[in-house]
Amino acid sequence: MTDVNDVNDLNDGVRDRYDLAVIGAGPAGFAAAVTAADAGLAVVILDAGRAAGGQFYRQPAAALRAARPDRLHHGWRAYTAWTGRLAAHVAAGTINHLTDHHVWTVERLDADAADGRGLAGAGSATAETAASPGTLFAVHAVIGAGGATGRAVQASAVLLATGAYERQLPFPGWTLPGVVTAGGAQAQLKDSLVVPGRRVVVAGTGPLLLSVAASLALAGAKVPAVVEAADPLRYARHAKALALNPGKLIEGAGYAATLVRHGIPVRPRHVVVAAHGERRVEAVSIARTDRAGRPVPGRERMITCDALAVGYGLDAQLEIALELGCGTRREPDGGWVLTVDAQQRTGVPGVWAAGETTGVGGAQLALIEGELAAHSIAATLPAGGFAVRAAGASRPGRAMSQTAQPSAGDGGETGSADRVGPVAAAGRSVGSAARPGRKVAKLVRRRARLRAFADVLQQVHTLPERWSDNLRADTAVCRCEEVPYAAVRDAVTDLGATDSRSVKLLTRAGMGWCQGRMCGTAVQCLVGELTGGEAKAAPAARPLACPVPLGVLAEGAFAPAAPASGTSPAPAAAAPPHAERPADPPD
Numbered sequence: 160m161t162d163v164n165d166v167n168d169l170n171d172g173v174r175d176r177y178d179l180a181v182i183g184a185g186p187a188g189f190a191a192a193v194t195a196a197d198a199g200l201a202v203v204i205l206d207a208g209r210a211a212g213g214q215f216y217r218q219p220a221a222a223l224r225a226a227r228p229d230r231l232h233h234g235w236r237a238y239t240a241w242t243g244r245l246a247a248h249v250a251a252g253t254i255n256h257l258t259d260h261h262v263w264t265v266e267r268l269d270a271d272a273a274d275g276r277g278l279a280g281a282g283s284a285t286a287e288t289a290a291s292p293g294t295l296f297a298v299h300a301v302i303g304a305g306g307a308t309g310r311a312v313q314a315s316a317v318l319l320a321t322g323a324y325e326r327q328l329p330f331p332g333w334t335l336p337g338v339v340t341a342g343g344a345q346a347q348l349k350d351s352l353v354v355p356g357r358r359v360v361v362a363g364t365g366p367l368l369l370s371v372a373a374s375l376a377l378a379g380a381k382v383p384a385v386v387e388a389a390d391p392l393r394y395a396r397h398a399k400a401l402a403l404n405p406g407k408l409i410e411g412a413g414y415a416a417t418l419v420r421h422g423i424p425v426r427p428r429h430v431v432v433a434a435h436g437e438r439r440v441e442a443v444s445i446a447r448t449d450r451a452g453r454p455v456p457g458r459e460r461m462i463t464c465d466a467l468a469v470g471y472g473l474d475a476q477l478e479i480a481l482e483l484g485c486g487t488r489r490e491p492d493g494g495w496v497l498t499v500d501a502q503q504r505t506g507v508p509g510v511w512a513a514g515e516t517t518g519v520g521g522a523q524l525a526l527i528e529g530e531l532a533a534h535s536i537a538a539t540l541p542a543g544g545f546a547v548r549a550a551g552a553s554r555p556g557r558a559m560s561q562t563a564q565p566s567a568g569d570g571g572e573t574g575s576a577d578r579v580g581p582v583a584a585a586g587r588s589v590g591s592a593a594r595p596g597r598k599v600a601k602l603v604r605r606r607a608r609l610r611a612f613a614d615v616l617q618q619v620h621t622l623p624e625r626w627s628d629n630l631r632a633d634t635a636v637c638r639c640e641e642v643p644y645a646a647v648r649d650a651v652t653d654l655g656a657t658d659s660r661s662v663k664l665l666t667r668a669g670m671g672w673c674q675g676r677m678c679g680t681a682v683q684c685l686v687g688e689l690t691g692g693e694a695k696a697a698p699a700a701r702p703l704a705c706p707v708p709l710g711v712l713a714e715g716a717f718a719p720a721a722p723a724s725g726t727s728p729a730p731a732a733a734a735p736p737h738a739e740r741p742a743d744p745p746d
Contacts (some may be wrong), residue, residue, distance in 0.1 A: 162168075162397075163322065167186065168292070168334075171249050173204065175255075175310075175311070175312035175313060176201075176312070176313045176314070176537075177200075177201045177203045177313070177314045177315075178195070178200035178201045178202065178314065178315050178316065178540055178561070179191075179192075179195050179200050179201070179202045179203070179313060179314055179315070179316050179317070179318060179533075179536055179540075180203050180205065180265075180296065180298045180312055180316070180318070181203070181204045181205070181315050181317075181318045181320060181324055181648065182205055182206075182207075182262050182265070182298065182317065182318065182319055182320060182479065183204075183206055183213065183319070183320035183321045183514070184204050184206035184208060184210075184211040184212065184213060184258075184320075184528045184689070185206075185211075185212065185213020185214065185215060185320060185322050185336065185514060185515075185525060186212075186213060186215060186216070186238075186241075186514065186522040186523075186525040186529065187195050187320040187322075187514025187515075187525035187526065187528055187529035187532075188204060188206065188211075188213070188318070188320035188512035188514070188529060189204070189211045189241055189242065189245050189319075189529070189532065190241060190526045190527075190529035190530045190533070191318050191320065191511075191513060191532050192204050192245065192248075192254055192286060192529075192530035192533070193241060193244045193245050193248060193254070193532040193535075193539055194244035194258075194529070194530045194532075194533035194534065194535055194537075195533040196248045196253045196254050197538070198533065198537035199535070200253075200536070200537060200540065201253060202248075202253065202254045202255070202306060202316065203254070203255045203256075203257060203298075203312050204254065204255070204257060205257045205262050205298060205300050205312070206256075206257070206258060206260060206732070207259065207260065207261045208258060208259075209258050209259060209609075210490075211242050211245055211461075212242070212259065213258065213322055214240050214322065214342065214346060215521075215522045215525075215641060216522070217349040217350050218349070218350070219349065219350060219351070219352055223714070230485045230588060233370070233410060233522075234522060234523070234632055237526065238539065242528070242655065251344065253434070256308070256310075257263070257300070259302060259303055259304075260300040260301075260302055260310065260398045261300055261302075261306060261705045262298055262299065262321075262704060262705075263295070263300065263703050263704045263705045263707045264299050264302045264479065264482055264702065264703060264704060265296055265299070265317055265479055265482070266296065266297040266299065266484055267294075267296060267483070268295040268296060268297055268313070268379055268418050273279070273479065280568040280627045285683075293313060293544055294315060294316070294508050295313060295314070295640045296308065296314050296315075296316075296509065296510075297311050297312070297313055298311065298312050298313075298314065298315050298317065299311045300312075301707055301708070301711055302703070303699065305346035305708075306705075306706065306707060306708055306711065307708060307711075308711070309707075309710075309711035309714050309721075312534045315509065315540055316509045316510070316539070316540060317509060317510050317511070317514070317535050318510075318511045318513060318529070318533070318536065319479060319480050319485075319497070319505075319510065319512040319513075319516055320474075320513050320514045320516065320525075320529060321475075321476040321477075321478075321479060321480075321514075321516055322476055322514060322515045322516070323473035323474055323475045323476055323515035323519055324473065324474055324476060324518070324676050325340045325341065325342045325343070325470045325471075325472075325473060325738075326470065326471045326472045326473060326474050326494070326622075326680050327340065327469070327470070327471065327677050327678075327680065327681065328623075328626050328684075329430060329431060329629070329630065329634055329635060329644070329678070329681050330433060330434070330626075330629050330634065330682055331364075331432075331433040331434070331629065331631050331634050332434030332435055332436070332440065332443075333434060333469075333634075333635070334635050334638055335434050335436050335439055335440040336438065336439040336440070337355065337356055337436070337439040337440035337464075337465055338434055338440050338466075338467045338469065339355050339467070339468055340468065340469065340470050341361060341362075341363055341367055341368060341371045341468045341469055341470030342470055342473075343468070344359065344361075344371055344466070344468035345353075345367075345370065345371045346377055348374055348375065352378075354375055354378050354379065354380040354466075355380075355466040355468065356380065356464065356465035356466025357380060357381060357384055357465040357466075358381045358382075358383055358464040358465050358466070358467055359375050359380050359381070359382070359464060359465075359468055360382070360383055360386065360431070360443050360462055360464045360466070360467045360468070361375070361382060361384075361385045361386070361466070361468045361469075362382055362384075362385070362386035362387075362388075362391045362430070362443070362445070362467060362468070362469045362655060363387075363388065363469045363470040363471045363472075364387060364388040364471050364472065364620040364622070364623075365385070365389075365470065365471070365472045365616070366456075366616060366620070367412065367470060367472075368385055368410065369385070369414035369415065369418070370738040371416055371468055371470075372385045372414075372417075372423055373413075373414045373417040373418060376417060376421040376423060376469070377417065381423075382418075382421065382426075383423075383425060383462050383463070383464060384423070384424050384426055384462055385418065385424070385425045385426065386426050386429045386430065386431055386445050387410075387425060387426065387427045387428075387429065388428070388429070388430050388452070388471075388620075388622075388623045389427065389428070389620045389621070390427060390428050390619075391427050391619075392533055393618070393619045394615070394619055397618070397619075399583065399704070400611040400612050400615045401612070401683070403608050403612070404608060404609065404610065404611075404612040406523075406611055407435070408611075410741040413700065425669040426529075428447055428448050429445045429446065429447050429448065429596050430445065430446060430448055430452075430454065430623055430626065430629075431443050431467065431469060432443050432444050432454055432459065433443065433631045434467055435461075436461045439465065439569055439675070440464065440465065440466065440467055441463065441464070441465065442461050442462060443460065443461070443462055443464060443467055444459050444460070444461045445460055445461075445462060446458055446459040446460075446462050446563070448623060449607045451624050451625055451626045451627075452623035452626065452630065453624075453625040453628055454628065456695055462517050464655060471495065471520070471622055471680075472492055472550050472617075472620060472622075473494070473499070473515060473519045474494050474676075474679075474680060475494065475515050475516045475517075475518075475519065476515075476516065476704075477496075477497065477516065477698055478496065478504065478700075478701055478703075478705075479704050480510075480512065481518065481676070481698060481700040481701070482485065482701065482702060482704070483505075483507050483510055483701050484506070484507050484700075485497050485498070485505040485506060485507050485510060485512070485650035485656050486498040486505070486506045487697055487698070489697075490519070490617050491500035491614060491617040491618045491619060491621070492621050492622070493621065493622060493687070493699055494519070494617075495517070495697055496515075496516060496517055496518045497709065498517075498686045499512050499513075499515050499516050499517050500509070501603070501654075502531065502532070502534075502535035503517070503528055503531055503532035503535060504532075504535060507545045511532040511535065511536055512530060512531040513525065513528035513531070514528055518613060519613065519617070520609060520610060520612075520613030520704070521609075521613065522728040523609055523612060524606065524609045524613060525574070526639035527602050527605055527609065528604045528606065529600055531603065531606065533600050534599055538615075543638045544732055546548060564599075565586055583679075605695050622680075626684075626716070627644075627684070627685060627688060628646045631644065632644060632648075633645065633653070636668060636678050636679040636681055636682060636685070637666070637667070637669060637670075637671060637677070637682070638671070638673075638678065639671020639672050639677070639678075640666075640667040640668060640670055640671045642666045642667060642678075644685075646668070647666060647668060647682060647685050647686075648685070648689060650665040650666050650684055650686075651689040651690060652689060656686065657686070657692070658686060658696060659675075659679070659682045659683045659686050660699065661694065662682055662686060662714060663675075663682075670683050671683060672706070674701075675737055683696055693723065703709075734740060
C-alpha cells in the first residue's frame with residue numbers, strides 16, 4: 160500500500176491533507192462541503208466538472224454569456240445560496256475546490272485496511288464503522304480530459320457524492336445520429352444552449368422526461384410526443400406519499416402546464432420500438448404495450464422527427480464505493496445503490512455517502528443527505544487533526560446524537576468541540592452554528608418525506624418487462640465494441656455464459672470506453688432473461704473508476720485495498736432510512 164508520507168510526494172510537494180474529502184460537486188457534494196466547513200473542518204472537493212452543480216445544475220459555458228441561466232433550472236434560488244456560501248469558504252481557504260479532477264480510486268492508508276478489519280461487507284453501518292483517529296485515505300485523481308497528470312490528496316474521512324448516469328435500453332436504430340439520452344439532451348441545452356434537433360421525440364420512463372420535454376419546448380424545439388412506458392394509474396396506490404410532498408406535485412404540474420401550452424401529447428404505456436433513417440434519425444416507431452410490457456400487435460404508429468431523446472432512469476455510480484468495500488442494496492426499479500444508516504454512513508469506517516449513490520431521488524433529497532452527512536462527519540472526527548480550529552462554536556456532534564438516534568457509543572462526546580467555519584466566525588449565520596439540534600431534526604423529517612416520494616417514482620417507473628422482444632439479431636447492444644444482440648444471446652445459449660462478466664469475456668460487451676455504462680443494464684437484463692436468473696445482479700468491484708494513463712500509475716507505489724471478503728460486497732439484508740431536501744437552502 161502507499162505509505163502515508165508518500166501521498167504528498169505524488170503532488171510535487173503540495174501539502175494536500177484535509178479533514179474531509181468530498182468526491183463530487185453536485186447538490187449532495189457542495190451541501191456537505193459547505194456544512195462541514197461551517198463546522199470547522201478543512202475540506203477538499205474533487206470533481207470532474209468545471210463548476211459546482213453536477214448534472215442537475217450544469218451551467219452554460221462562460222463564453223456564451225447566458226443572460227438568464229436561471230430559466231434552465233428548477234430550484235435556482237437554493238443553488239445560488241449554497242454556491243455563494245461555497246465561494247466564501249473557497250475564498251477563506253477552508254474549502255479547496257479541485258475542478259476537472261477525475262477520481263479513479265480511494266486508497267485506505269491505515270494499518271487495519273491491510274487485512275480488511277472493520278469493513279462491513281454487508282454494508283450495515285454502525286457506530287463501530289465511524290472514522291477512527293487512525294483512519295486515513297488517499298484520494299487519487301487524474302486532471303483534465305486526457306488525464307496526463309495525477310494528483311492525490313489525503314483525508315481523515317471521505318464523502319462519496321458521485322451521482323448517477325443514465326440507464327439505456329437498446330432498440331433497432333438507436334445508434335443513428337440524432338438519438339441521444341434524455342439527460343444528454345438536457346445537458347446539451349444547459350451547457351451549450353442548443354437543442355439536439357427541431358422535432359425531438361422524448362421517450363423512456365421517469366419524471367425526467369417531463370422536465371426534458373418542457374425545457375426543449377421552451378428553447379424553441381417542437382416536441383411531437385412524450386412516450387412514457389409506465390402506467391400513470393399506478394400512482395393512485397401511493398396517495399399518502401404524494402400528498403406529503405406538495406412541492407413536488409406543484410413542480411410536476413408546472414411541467415404539465417408547459418406541455419399543454421405547447422400542445423405536446425403524452426403517450427402513457429407506449430415504448431419506442433425502432434428508429435428509422437439513413438444519415439440520421441428521420442422517424443421513430445412507437446407501440447402501445449400490454450400489462451407485461453409487450454408491444455400490442457397492430458398498435459404501432461410512426462412519428463417523424465430529427466432527434467430522439469430517450470432514457471430509462473438512472474444508475475448510481477458505485478465504482479469507487481465498491482472498491483472500498485461498501486455494501487449495496489437493490490432499489491424497486493432494479494438499480495443498485497449504497498447502503499447507509501440514518502447518518503449517511505456506509506459500512507466502511509470513515510466513508511459516508513449522499514445523493515444519488517444512496518438512492519436516486521433528485522436534487523432536493525441530495526442536498527439534505529449531503530448536509531446530514533456533514534453533521535455526522537463533524538460529530539465523528541476527533542478534535543485536532545487537519546481541522547481549521549476556532550473558539551466559541553456550538554457542538555454539532557451532540558445535536559446529531561440527540562436527534563438522529565445513532566448507535567450506542569456514537570454520542571456527541573466524540574464530536575469535535577469548539578469548531579466554527581470562517582464565515583460564521585465573521586458573524587454570518589451558517590450551517591451548524593445556530594441551533595444544530597433543531598435543524599438536524601428538521602432535515603431528518605424532510606429526508607424521510609422526500610425519500611418516500613422517490614420510492615414511489617421508482618415503483619411506478621420500472622423497466623418494461625419485455626423490452627427485449629423488440630431486438631433483432633443485428634441490433635447493437637454494446638455501442639463501443641459494436642456487439643450485436645445475437646452475440647450476447649449466443650454467448651449465453653451456446654457458450655454457457657451465466658453472468659454479464661462471462662458475456663463480456665466472450666463478446667467484449669462492456670470493454671469499451673464507457674466501461675459498460677451504456678450497455679451494462681441491457682446485458683445484465685438479457686443474461687437474466689436468457690438464463691432465467693436475476694435480471695440485474697449486484698455490481699462487481701473494479702480497481703479503476705475511470706481510464707488512467709500508465710504514467711500516472713507509475714508515479715507512486717499503489718495497491719488497492721481489498722474488500723473484507725469476496726470480490727464484490729454482498730447486498731445488504733435491510734435498507735436503512737433515507738431522506739430528502741428543503742425547498743430553500745437552510746439558513
